[in-house]
Amino acid sequence: MIPQLELPANHLAALLLLACNFLRVRGLARVSAQDVLEATGATKSRAYELARALPERLTELVVPVGRPPTVVAPPAESASRELGRAALEYLLTHPGAAQRTATKTHYDDGYRDFVVQLCMQHSELDVVELADALLVPVTTLRYWLRAARTEVEPTPPRPASTVDTVSELHAQTVLAQWSSWRGTFSAFCEHMKRHHGVPLGRTAIASLLELTGRRKPNRRPGRSPDEIATRDSFESFFPNAVWVGDGYEFVVELDGERFDFNLELMIDAHSAAAVGLDVRDHEDSAAVIASFEDAVHTTSSAPLAVLLDNKAPNHTQAVHEALEGTLVIPATKARPQNKGHVEGAFGLFSQHAPPLCLDGDTPKQRAASLALLCMQLFFAAMNMRPRAGKRGRSRIELHREVKPTSEQIEQAKAALQARLAKQLAAQQTLRERQDPAKRTYLDAALVRLGLSDPTGHVQAAIAGYGLDDIANGVAIFEGKQHAKTLPEGVDIRYLLGIVRNIAQQREGMAIATALWDERMQARDAVFVALGAERDALTHTDNDVRLIDLVDRGINAEHEIERHFWLTAAGEVVLMYPVDQRRAVFERAARRIHTSFRVPHQRRLDATRVIASKLVALA
Secondary structure, X not given: OOOOOOOOHHHHHHHHHHHHHHHHHOOOXXXXXXXXXXXXXXXXXXXXXXXXXXXXXXXXXXXXXXXXXOOOOOOOOOHHHHHHHHHHHHHHHOOOOEEEOOOXXXXXXXXXXXXXXXXXXXXXXXXXXXXXXXXOOHHHHHHHXXXXXXXXXXXXXXXXXXXXXXXXXXXHHHHHHHHHOOOOHHHHHHHXXXXXXXXXXXXXXXXXXXXXXXXXXXXXXXXXXXXXXXXXXXXXXXXXXXXXXXXXXXXXXXXXXXXXXXXXXXXXXXXXXEEEEEEEOOOOHXXXXXXXXXXXXXXXXXXXXXXXXXXXXXXXXXXXXXXXXXXXXXXXXXXXXXXXXXXXXXXXXXXXXXXXXXXXXXXXXXXXXXXXXXXXXXXXXXXXXXXXXXXXXXXXXXXXXXXXXXXXXXXXXXXXXXXXXXXHHHHHHHHHOOOHHHHHHHHHHHHHHOOOOOOOHHHHHHHOOOHHHHHHHHHHHHXXXXXXXXXXXXXXXXXXXXXXXXXXXXXXXXXXXXXXXXXXXXXOHHHHHHHHHHHHOOOOOHHHHHHHHHHHHHHOOOHHHHHHHHHHHHHHHHOOOHHHHHHHHHHHHHHHHOOOOOOHHHHHHXXXXXXXXHOOOO
């Protein structure tokens, strides 16, 4: 009696498919392959793959009668050992391509492509065996294989130059090692010190690489000339003439649970004294009103004007009614220094206030009351602290010592009224510049996205941008909405932020393009070299040239170089027939979005540059 086989579905289906071929040739049975797959529940591709390999395995079972001859098998390396050796050779020639710390493991894009190619060459191994041989987590390797990309040879490094500030030997060692380094800069400095004995610190190595043009560090920009020129130019008149209000988000940790709150603060512009505050869940109109009322209670009088930023909750009808008799002036857009008094107070709080971390059984209301107490203690102490720049006088003293005359009050009222009229006129001019066609499109888009703007201020601000920017912003918002990646509780202000960012990016790219044209006319040596590099790629295959241009664009250090290479990539896509351009564009986008070392925003920007080259809206 033949025993019942207990085989996996794919293996059983492979055996039956092989038997069907034998029976069909001899007319013994007419069972179709579809019947076998349905009966076993096997996967079609895997079952056929096993069926093709099964005859070779069956021949191994055919053994002649008698004692087999003694044969000494020649030594041979297994596939796993070959994989491990290939990976080790790559890491020896590309130091830093794979690094492991106590918290994470870093892999270079080139090493990731190399591993993917190895896996494709050894397709007979499953993912678990491949990951074990290459010492890569299984989940990471599966993700790489799903996002497999075509290998492109890296750009050869520029020749090193002699540097006189350090010894020739150390300089050449650093430059030679950096040309093949694929890891982070911090790890490179540690590598040079530990493995090559180079007695140079991080600053010296960074200076050496910058002087030779190998690496350009990102530096924090200093104060702009406008900021320096307008310093101390805020007209505060006298105490209680102008208050400046704003919100500040902070966190209270209580018994292992985190609570998010908003501090709404009122600062007197003349004395820099904190006169009113409020703590609640979010920054809204009620918070503005509560902090204003607290400030009135503290100073015993209302100010002539309150300066608030352009957030929608700060300029609702409820705020204007609660602050009746006080001018509500919107701050200048994109200039935080316009509210420097309250921004400075928030900065001092973040530097001096202790962490709001408590233990014990606590409801959220107790956390809020404790936070309010901490704010009151801090700002009360700050108000009493002597100020060196004010001859030792505190903010309280500065607030109380000046008694304005009636003439000063009237002059302040007139000046503040003029400031308010100027802001309102600017807003009116913005509304007049808006195209009715854009407003019609935006109205329909807001209905489709389920967004509303009761005051109309945010919608008017969005309509002030170009139609191309609005369409891109609506598409991004709608895509995030479908993917369910929008932050919780977002409203129309989130759409405004997206459109603003796109417009700023487009403006930057337009400026970059204009700068490129001017510098090309001046025959700048740098851009001549770029043009020569681009022209040298015209004789290569279009597919390879497209990937090369995309890689150059996303890896370039300078914005104008990125735009140059990405624009060239878009021109290559235009060389394809119209019916193939979408597939070619998707291939370029896939290359961009699988370059994981490139920041996510830069990848999105690169995709948008190529798309705008292919499909123009205006």
